[in-house]
Every structure is written in C-alpha cells, then in structure tokens.
Amino acid sequence: MKTITLHPDGLKCPIRVRLLTLGEMKRRGFSTEDFGFCETFKSVHFDKDGNESDPQYEILISVLDTKCGVGAVAHELVHAACSYCRMFYPDEFTSEFWTDAHDEKYMVEHGDAYSPEENPEERLAYLISNMTSEFWTEFYDRGYDKICKPKACK
Numbered sequence: 001m002k003t004i005t006l007h008p009d010g011l012k013c014p015i016r017v018r019l020l021t022l023g024e025m026k027r028r029g030f031s032t033e034d035f036g037f038c039e040t041f042k043s044v045h046f047d048k049d050g051n052e053s054d055p056q057y058e059i060l061i062s063v064l065d066t067k068c069g070v071g072a073v074a075h076e077l078v079h080a081a082c083s084y085c086r087m088f089y090p091d092e093f094t095s096e097f098w099t100d101a102h103d104e105k106y107m108v109e110h111g112d113a114y115s116p117e118e119n120p121e122e123r124l125a126y127l128i129s130n131m132t133s134e135f136w137t138e139f140y141d142r143g144y145d146k147i148c149k150p151k152a153c154k
C-alpha cells in the first residue's frame with residue numbers, strides 16, 4: 001500500500017496519507033463518488049489502577065488513487081487539521097463548528113454530515129480544496145512552474 005507520513009514540526013501525532021484502489025475503497029463501504037476519507041485513532045495504556053496513560057494518536061487519510069489530486073488531498077488535510085485541533089486543543093476549539101460533525105449523534109440530528117450545506121467542517125474542506133485546485137491549475141496554465149520552482153520537500 002502506498003503511504004506517505006507527514007510530520008510537520010511540532011505535531012503530536014503522525015498524519016499518514018495512503019492511496020487506496022477502488023476495490024479497497026469499496027471494501028471499506030465507499031462508492032465510486034467518494035474520493036477519500038479521514039480517520040482518527042487513539043490508543044491508550046492502562047496502569048495497574050486502571051487509569052489511562054500514554055495516549056498515542058494517529059490520523060489516517062485515505063485517498064482513492066485515481067482521484068488523488070491537490071484538491072482531494074487538501075480536502076482531507078482540512079479534516080485532519082480539524083481532528084488534530086479537537087484532540088490537542090479541546091479547550092480552544094469549543095464552538096459548534098469544532099464539533100466532530102461525522103459522529104453518529106451529529107448525523108442523527110443534522111442529516112447528511114458529509115454535505116457542505118449541513119456541515120461547517122465540510123464547507124471549509126470543500127472551500128480550501130477548491131481554492132487549492134484552482135490555484136495550482138492557474139499556476140500551471142500560466143506557466144509559472146517554469147519561473148518558480150515549488151519546493152516539494154525540505
């Protein structure tokens with residue numbers, strides 16, 4: 001499986017991006033309309049008194065390999081960033097916007113939690129993914145890639 005692990009400075013957990021085939025996406029319950037999804041994992045150890053200790057976190061982004069463009073990745077990275085903020089800065093991200101809109105309770109109360117009209121996090125993710133796609137399309141259409149060389153990695 002093709003996986004890229006992101007570890008920007010200061011992050012308290014890895015963010016992994018893996019590319020899935022259509023078959024792998026379907027086995028996970030996704031349709032041909034979907035381009036990706038983001039999951040958050042937390043594992044804990046329990047001490048002898050039953051107290052949680054040493055929590056470990058991981059954010060896993062999965063993107064359909066045939067739809068892995070800058071827009072799809074930007075969209076899922078927004079979900080990863082929102083999830084990251086909910087985990088590590090819960091006191092600072094307390095408004096309704098920062099509620100995990102993909103949890104079961106939210107879906108029951110609000111309907112389609114994956115719709116940008118129903119879910120503010122989706123609205124933000126689509127906005128950033130569309131802006132990112134538009135920027136890079138314009139960047140290459142105008143030939144800016146021949147003038148400036150984006151630095152892909154450090």
Ligand SMILES: [Zn+2]
Binds near residue numbers: 075079122125
């Ligand atoms: Zn989304």
